[in-house]
Amino acid sequence: MTVKEHKVVHEAHNVEARKAPQHFYNSQPGKGYVTDMQNYQEMYQESINDPEKFFDKMAKEYLHWDAPYSKVQSGSLDNGDVAWFLNGKLNASYNCVDRHAFANPDKPALIYEADDESENKIITFGELLRKVSQVAGVLKSWGVKKGDTVAIYLPMIPEAVVAMLAVARIGAIHSVVFAGFSAGSLKDRVVDANSKVVITCDEGKEVVKPSVPRRLLMKV
Numbered sequence: 701m702t703v704k705e706h707k708v709v710h711e712a713h714n715v716e717a718r719k720a721p722q723h724f725y726n727s728q729p730g731k732g733y734v735t736d737m738q739n740y741q742e743m744y745q746e747s748i749n750d751p752e753k754f755f756d757k758m759a760k761e762y763l764h765w766d767a768p769y770s771k772v773q774s775g776s777l778d779n780g781d782v783a784w785f786l787n788g789k790l791n792a793s794y795n796c797v798d799r800h801a802f803a804n805p806d807k808p809a810l811i812y813e814a815d816d817e818s819e820n821k822i823i824t825f826g827e828l829l830r831k832v833s834q835v836a837g838v839l840k841s842w843g844v845k846k847g848d849t850v851a852i853y854l855p856m857i858p859e860a861v862v863a864m865l866a867v868a869r870i871g872a873i874h875s876v877v878f879a880g881f882s883a884g885s886l887k888d889r890v891v892d893a894n895s896k897v898v899i900t901c902d903e904g905k906e907v908v909k910p911s912v913p914r915r916l917l918m919k920v
Contacts, residue, residue, distance in 0.1 A: 733762075751773065752772045752773050755772060755773070755784070756772045759772075759785060759788075763790060763795055764790060764794060764795055764799060765788055765789065765790050766789045766790055766791065767787070767788060767789035767790075768788060769785035769786055769787055769788025770786055770787040770788075771785075771786040771787070772784065772785065773785075774786060791868070791869065792865075792868045793832060793836075793865045793866070793868045793869035794869070796865060797809070797825060797828055797829050797832055797865060798829060800825045801825040801826050801828070801829040804825065805824060805825055805826030805829075806824050806825075806826060807824060807825050808822045808823070808824055808825075809823055809824055809825040809827075809828040810822070810823040810828060810858050810861060812857070812858050814857075814905070815905055816905065819905075821858070823858055828862070828865075831862045832862055832865045832866045832869060833866075833869075834866075835862055835863060835866035835899075836866040836867075836869040836870050839866060839867065839870060839872070839897065840870055842897060843896075844867075844870065844872050844896055844897055845870070845871070845872070846870065846871030846872065847871065847872070847873070848872045848873070848896045848897075849872065849873045849874075849875055849893045849894055849895045849896060850863075850867045850872050850873070850874050850875065850895060850896060850897045850898075850899060851874075851875045851876075851877055851886075851889065851890050851893065851895035851897070851898040851899070852864060852867070852874050852875065852876045852877065852898075852899050852900075853877045853879060853881075853886060853898055853899065853900040854879055854899065854900060854901055854904070855879040855901070855904030855905075856879075857901075857904065859901070860876075863899045864876065873893075875889060875890075875893040875895055877889050877890075879904055
Protein backbone atom coordinates (compact mmCIF):
# COMPACT_ATOMS: atom_id res chain seq x y z
CA MET A 701 0.00 0.00 0.00
CA THR A 702 1.12 3.55 -0.66
CA VAL A 703 2.25 5.61 2.31
CA LYS A 704 1.09 9.17 1.86
CA GLU A 705 0.25 12.22 3.93
CA HIS A 706 -2.82 11.64 6.03
CA LYS A 707 -5.85 13.71 5.00
CA VAL A 708 -7.21 13.92 8.55
CA VAL A 709 -4.13 14.91 10.56
CA HIS A 710 -0.65 15.69 9.32
CA GLU A 711 0.92 14.01 12.38
CA ALA A 712 -0.08 10.63 10.93
CA HIS A 713 1.77 11.12 7.64
CA ASN A 714 3.77 7.91 8.12
CA VAL A 715 0.67 5.78 8.62
CA GLU A 716 -0.43 3.54 5.77
CA ALA A 717 -3.86 4.73 4.72
CA ARG A 718 -6.14 1.72 4.51
CA LYS A 719 -9.62 1.98 3.10
CA ALA A 720 -12.29 0.97 5.60
CA PRO A 721 -14.44 -2.02 4.53
CA GLN A 722 -17.79 -1.18 2.95
CA HIS A 723 -19.80 -2.73 5.80
CA PHE A 724 -18.24 -0.17 8.13
CA TYR A 725 -19.66 2.70 6.07
CA ASN A 726 -23.02 0.94 5.84
CA SER A 727 -23.28 0.86 9.64
CA GLN A 728 -22.69 4.62 9.98
CA PRO A 729 -24.33 6.54 11.45
CA GLY A 730 -27.14 5.56 13.82
CA LYS A 731 -27.25 1.84 13.06
CA GLY A 732 -26.01 -0.15 16.02
CA TYR A 733 -24.27 -3.50 15.77
CA VAL A 734 -26.76 -4.92 18.29
CA THR A 735 -30.27 -3.94 17.24
CA ASP A 736 -32.32 -5.17 20.21
CA MET A 737 -32.34 -7.56 23.17
CA GLN A 738 -33.39 -10.51 21.03
CA ASN A 739 -30.46 -9.88 18.71
CA TYR A 740 -28.17 -9.69 21.74
CA GLN A 741 -29.46 -13.01 23.14
CA GLU A 742 -28.98 -14.71 19.76
CA MET A 743 -25.41 -13.45 19.52
CA TYR A 744 -24.71 -14.43 23.11
CA GLN A 745 -25.96 -17.99 22.59
CA GLU A 746 -23.91 -18.32 19.43
CA SER A 747 -20.79 -17.19 21.30
CA ILE A 748 -21.43 -19.81 24.00
CA ASN A 749 -22.42 -22.69 21.72
CA ASP A 750 -19.67 -22.24 19.16
CA PRO A 751 -17.15 -19.65 20.40
CA GLU A 752 -14.52 -20.35 17.74
CA LYS A 753 -16.96 -19.80 14.89
CA PHE A 754 -18.49 -16.73 16.52
CA PHE A 755 -15.26 -14.93 17.39
CA ASP A 756 -13.65 -15.89 14.10
CA LYS A 757 -16.51 -14.11 12.33
CA MET A 758 -16.32 -11.08 14.63
CA ALA A 759 -12.54 -10.78 14.35
CA LYS A 760 -12.56 -10.93 10.56
CA GLU A 761 -15.50 -8.58 10.16
CA TYR A 762 -14.69 -5.84 12.67
CA LEU A 763 -10.90 -5.85 13.10
CA HIS A 764 -8.07 -5.02 10.75
CA TRP A 765 -5.22 -7.54 10.93
CA ASP A 766 -1.68 -6.68 9.84
CA ALA A 767 -1.00 -10.41 9.81
CA PRO A 768 -3.86 -12.97 9.79
CA TYR A 769 -4.16 -15.46 12.63
CA SER A 770 -3.63 -19.14 11.92
CA LYS A 771 -5.95 -20.49 14.62
CA VAL A 772 -8.84 -18.89 16.50
CA GLN A 773 -8.34 -20.51 19.90
CA SER A 774 -6.28 -23.16 21.64
CA GLY A 775 -5.86 -24.51 25.17
CA SER A 776 -8.32 -24.00 28.00
CA LEU A 777 -8.88 -21.98 31.16
CA ASP A 778 -8.80 -25.21 33.16
CA ASN A 779 -5.23 -25.92 32.03
CA GLY A 780 -4.18 -22.30 32.17
CA ASP A 781 -2.92 -22.29 28.58
CA VAL A 782 -5.79 -20.64 26.73
CA ALA A 783 -4.77 -18.51 23.74
CA TRP A 784 -6.71 -16.64 21.08
CA PHE A 785 -5.92 -15.66 17.49
CA LEU A 786 -2.57 -17.42 17.33
CA ASN A 787 0.11 -15.78 15.16
CA GLY A 788 -2.18 -12.88 14.34
CA LYS A 789 -0.88 -9.31 14.49
CA LEU A 790 -2.84 -6.05 14.76
CA ASN A 791 -2.46 -2.54 16.10
CA ALA A 792 -5.08 -1.77 18.74
CA SER A 793 -4.64 1.98 18.29
CA TYR A 794 -5.28 1.77 14.56
CA ASN A 795 -8.37 -0.37 15.09
CA CYS A 796 -9.76 1.93 17.79
CA VAL A 797 -8.98 5.27 16.16
CA ASP A 798 -7.57 5.51 12.63
CA ARG A 799 -10.11 3.56 10.63
CA HIS A 800 -12.97 5.44 12.31
CA ALA A 801 -11.26 8.78 11.66
CA PHE A 802 -10.83 7.81 8.01
CA ALA A 803 -14.54 7.03 7.68
CA ASN A 804 -15.88 10.02 9.62
CA PRO A 805 -13.38 12.35 11.33
CA ASP A 806 -16.17 14.51 12.79
CA LYS A 807 -17.92 11.64 14.58
CA PRO A 808 -17.71 11.85 18.41
CA ALA A 809 -15.15 9.42 19.80
CA LEU A 810 -15.13 10.48 23.47
CA ILE A 811 -17.90 12.20 25.41
CA TYR A 812 -16.37 13.50 28.63
CA GLU A 813 -18.57 14.58 31.53
CA ALA A 814 -16.47 16.30 34.19
CA ASP A 815 -17.39 17.03 37.79
CA ASP A 816 -17.49 20.68 36.70
CA GLU A 817 -19.98 20.84 33.83
CA SER A 818 -18.14 23.77 32.29
CA GLU A 819 -15.29 21.35 31.51
CA ASN A 820 -17.45 18.84 29.61
CA LYS A 821 -16.13 18.14 26.13
CA ILE A 822 -16.66 16.01 23.03
CA ILE A 823 -13.59 14.77 21.18
CA THR A 824 -14.07 13.64 17.60
CA PHE A 825 -12.20 10.77 15.99
CA GLY A 826 -10.20 13.24 13.92
CA GLU A 827 -9.17 15.14 17.06
CA LEU A 828 -8.45 11.89 18.91
CA LEU A 829 -6.19 10.67 16.11
CA ARG A 830 -4.30 13.97 16.19
CA LYS A 831 -3.79 13.82 19.97
CA VAL A 832 -2.79 10.13 19.96
CA SER A 833 -0.33 10.67 17.10
CA GLN A 834 1.24 13.64 18.89
CA VAL A 835 1.76 11.75 22.16
CA ALA A 836 3.05 8.70 20.32
CA GLY A 837 5.53 10.93 18.50
CA VAL A 838 6.77 12.42 21.77
CA LEU A 839 7.23 8.98 23.31
CA LYS A 840 9.22 7.81 20.29
CA SER A 841 11.40 10.94 20.47
CA TRP A 842 12.15 10.01 24.08
CA GLY A 843 13.38 6.60 22.98
CA VAL A 844 10.32 4.56 23.97
CA LYS A 845 10.11 1.52 21.69
CA LYS A 846 8.22 -1.70 21.23
CA GLY A 847 8.30 -3.80 24.41
CA ASP A 848 9.07 -0.89 26.76
CA THR A 849 6.70 -0.16 29.64
CA VAL A 850 5.10 3.23 30.18
CA ALA A 851 3.33 4.03 33.46
CA ILE A 852 0.16 6.14 33.20
CA TYR A 853 -0.70 7.95 36.44
CA LEU A 854 -3.67 10.11 35.50
CA PRO A 855 -7.16 10.84 36.81
CA MET A 856 -10.30 9.87 34.88
CA ILE A 857 -9.79 12.37 32.05
CA PRO A 858 -9.69 12.04 28.23
CA GLU A 859 -5.90 12.37 28.29
CA ALA A 860 -5.71 8.99 30.04
CA VAL A 861 -7.38 7.36 27.02
CA VAL A 862 -5.08 9.29 24.67
CA ALA A 863 -2.04 8.09 26.61
CA MET A 864 -3.10 4.43 26.52
CA LEU A 865 -3.80 4.54 22.79
CA ALA A 866 -0.50 6.32 22.11
CA VAL A 867 1.48 3.71 24.04
CA ALA A 868 -0.28 0.86 22.24
CA ARG A 869 0.30 2.61 18.91
CA ILE A 870 4.08 2.24 19.12
CA GLY A 871 3.99 -1.30 20.50
CA ALA A 872 4.87 -0.38 24.07
CA ILE A 873 3.12 -1.70 27.19
CA HIS A 874 1.02 0.59 29.36
CA SER A 875 0.88 0.16 33.12
CA VAL A 876 -2.15 2.12 34.32
CA VAL A 877 -1.83 3.20 37.96
CA PHE A 878 -4.88 4.39 39.89
CA ALA A 879 -4.53 8.15 40.41
CA GLY A 880 -5.60 7.84 44.06
CA PHE A 881 -2.61 5.70 45.03
CA SER A 882 0.06 7.10 47.34
CA ALA A 883 3.64 7.89 46.34
CA GLY A 884 4.79 4.57 47.80
CA SER A 885 2.21 2.56 45.88
CA LEU A 886 3.09 4.39 42.69
CA LYS A 887 6.80 3.74 43.24
CA ASP A 888 6.22 0.00 43.71
CA ARG A 889 4.33 -0.24 40.44
CA VAL A 890 6.80 1.85 38.47
CA VAL A 891 9.72 -0.24 39.73
CA ASP A 892 7.97 -3.62 39.37
CA ALA A 893 7.01 -2.88 35.76
CA ASN A 894 10.39 -1.30 35.00
CA SER A 895 8.60 1.65 33.44
CA LYS A 896 10.76 3.77 31.15
CA VAL A 897 8.43 6.79 31.29
CA VAL A 898 5.65 8.00 33.61
CA ILE A 899 2.82 10.06 32.10
CA THR A 900 1.07 12.21 34.71
CA CYS A 901 -0.42 15.69 35.28
CA ASP A 902 0.00 18.56 37.72
CA GLU A 903 -3.40 18.20 39.33
CA GLY A 904 -6.70 16.37 39.00
CA LYS A 905 -10.05 17.74 40.16
CA GLU A 906 -12.34 15.56 42.27
CA VAL A 907 -15.70 16.15 43.94
CA VAL A 908 -14.20 16.15 47.44
CA LYS A 909 -10.77 17.71 46.96
CA PRO A 910 -8.11 18.13 44.28
CA SER A 911 -5.59 15.35 43.76
CA VAL A 912 -1.97 16.12 42.98
CA PRO A 913 -0.45 13.30 40.87
CA ARG A 914 2.65 15.28 39.90
CA ARG A 915 3.47 16.21 43.49
CA LEU A 916 3.20 12.58 44.55
CA LEU A 917 5.34 11.52 41.61
CA MET A 918 8.07 13.90 42.80
CA LYS A 919 8.16 11.96 46.09
CA VAL A 920 8.94 8.79 44.13
